[in-house]
Amino acid sequence: MAVLAQATTDEIAAALAALGPPPAHVEVRPAETGLVMVRGRIGGDGAPFNLGEATATRCAVQLASGEIGFGYVLGRDGDKARLAALADALWQSADYQMAVEQNVVGPLRARQHARLARSRDETAATKVDFFTLVRGDN
Amino acid sequence: MYVAVKGGERAIDNAHRLLEQKRRGDPAVPELTLEQISEQLALACDRVMAEGSLYDRELAALAVKQARGDLVEAIFLVRAYRTTLPRFGASEPIDTGAMEIRRRISAAFKDLPGGQVLGPTFDYTHRLLDTTLGESPSPRLRGEGRERSERGEGDSPHSRAPGDPPSPGAFGADLSAQAGRGESSAMPRVTDILGNDGLIEPCPPGEADAPVGDLTRAPLTFPAARDLRLQNLARGDEGFLLALGYSTQRGYGRTHPFAGEIRLGEVEVEFMAEEVGFAVPLGAITVTECQMINQFHGSSTEPPQFTRGYGLAFGHCERKVMAMALVDRALRADDLGEERKGPAQNEEFVLSHSDNVQATGFVEHLKLPHYVDFQSELVLIRRMRAEIAAAGETQREAAE
Incomplete structure (x- = not known):
């Protein structure tokens, strides 16, 4: 679910399309957008406090074979929540789990790792070594 | 007090139409897209998210566009929007210790585990206007198209999804090639390093199921607990907090601060x-x-320990969180047995005036019709003047 949450709607749609037409499913909870109050911690590690809200969208779909999948994603994109829920449901189905892992989650994860690696390298290039100067005698 | 007035509909409609025109500006100039605002005016969007108290980049960009770049107006729009949505609940507290760090500096320790990474910063720039940015496209970006096509990258929607970094070479030098491991080193908090030796006060984690104050649900009362103070400051006006933080440095509630650590990056949000x-x-x-x-x-x-001030906000907003941390520490005066000497230590003053939506509402409401109110003032001042004039007349007659 973490991989799906980090992916874009187009990425999930393209990956799912590669699996062929999806099996019959219904939206047991249509996509709904709301707010999640994001909490931080006092001092970073202390008691929680309310930092501010974030938009989030959730959706639940059920396959004809019974599996219920949930999509919970930041933002207001109902399609993304629906696709994430479908992928989650398919992942729970024995018939699809392998295919979802190999064709959806795997490639998306690899792509996210590549993005992260690039970002980390860019950041690492700005690492500094400060040194303090000794003042002269006068 | 202002009172309702009627009429003026046509003038108001026309004023709004004129606003539409002015917002668009010269039609010969291309219109801004939300992606352009989000990508190229990123820090404006960050401020709108932080003070609008709503994390949604696209909405922030829309608000900046609709408000013609007036960030307080944009923040107002975002705050109004959030009231239209149901709340699913609260997230698990984010773990800034596990942040995917893009910038991390300490002004207290030169050599700290994980090192100092400058990231995308204005620090150490010369603050000289760069006239090449006025050219379009900017010369430093001109290599991008050529290099991409050489590497066989097309412009299909999936070749570079939003959020992917631009292709290497786009900014003259491939920064990632200079480090080139794709790994991140562990970056413990500076406060933990001091905490291990007991040199700094700890932050108690609090009881697991203790309620967390929420000023969007219950009005602020005083004295306010630190969770509420931090929520208030996190959405508070950057300019107001900056001025208050500055005032503590100049002696109005001095706290002798060091920027122990500033970090910027991405954290996971989890929801139960x-x-x-x-x-x-x-x-x-x-x-x-x-x-x-x-x-x-x-x-x-207790032996002496360093004390702490804390700042945390949405987006990349270093000045804001530094000011927030200064003010958070100043507001702890009572907890730490310090005499309140400056405005920044007065929580009722600080917390009641930090919100720029409330502030702008009350200041700007002075524009609304106060005709009846003002009429009564006019009647009053005329009567007072008449009474004084009459009294003078009586005195003069008596003297004669």
């Missing part, structure tokens, strides 16, 4: 969804955090 049965990862958000280390506090039973 009852029907799923576990904390669901929703995605990552960008936050900036400041740990301010301040001068000692001790007692007859």
Whole structure:
């Protein structure tokens, strides 16, 4: 679910399309957008406090074979929540789990790792070594 | 007090039409897209998210566009929008210790585990206007198209999804090639390093199920607990907090601060969804955090320890979180047994005036019709003047 949450709607749609037409499913909870109050911690590690809200969208779909999948994603994109829920449901189905892992989650994860690696390298290039100067005698 | 007035509909409609025109500006100039605002005026969007208290980049960009770049107006729009949505609940507290760090500096320790990474910063720039940015496209970006096509990258929607970094070479030098491992080193908090030796006050984690104050649900009362103070400051006006933080440095409630650590990066947001049965990862958000280390506090039973001020906000907003940390520390005067000497230490003053939506509402409401109110003032001042004139007349007659 973490991989799906980090992916874009187009990425999930393209990956799912590669699996062929999806099996019959219904939206047991249509996509709904709301707010999640994001909490931080006092001092970073202390008691929680309310930092501010974030938009989030959730959706639940059920396959004809019974599996219920949930999509919970930041933002207001109902399609993304629906696709994430479908992928989650398919992942729970024995018939699809392998295919979802190999064709959806795997490639998306690899792509996210590549993005992260690039970002980390860019950041690492700005690492500094400060040194303090000794003042002269006068 | 203002009173309702009628009429003026046509003038108001026309004023709004004129506003539309002015917002668009010269039609010969291309219109801004939300992506352009989000990507190229990123820090404006960050401020709108932080002070609008709503993390949604696209909405922030829309608000900046609609408000013609007036950020307080944009923040107002975002705050109004959030009231239209239901709240699913509260997230698990984000773990800034596990942040995917893009910038991390300490002004207290030169050599700290994980090192100092400058990231995308204005620090050390010369603050000279760069006239090449006025050319379009900017000369430094001109290599991008050529290099991409050489490497066989097309422009299909999936070749570079939004959020992917631009292709290497786009900015003259491939920064990633200079480090080239794709790994991140562990970056413990500076406060933890001091905490291990007991040199700094700890932050108690609080009781697991203790309620967390929420000023969007219950009006602020005083004295306010630190959770409420931090919520208020996190959405407070950057300019107001900056001025207050500055005032503590100039002696109005001095706290002897050091920027122990400032970090910028992405943290995962997790939400405990009852029907799923576990904390669901929703995605990552960008936050900036400041740990301010301040001068000692001790007692007859406790040896002296450094004290702390804390700043955390949505987006990349370093100035804001530094000011927030200064003000957070100043507001702890009572807790730490310090005499309140400056405005920044007065929580009722600070917390009641930090919100720029409230402030702009009350200041700008003075524009609304106060005709009846003013009429009564006019009647009053005329009567007072008449009475004084009459009294003078009587005195003069008596003297004669």
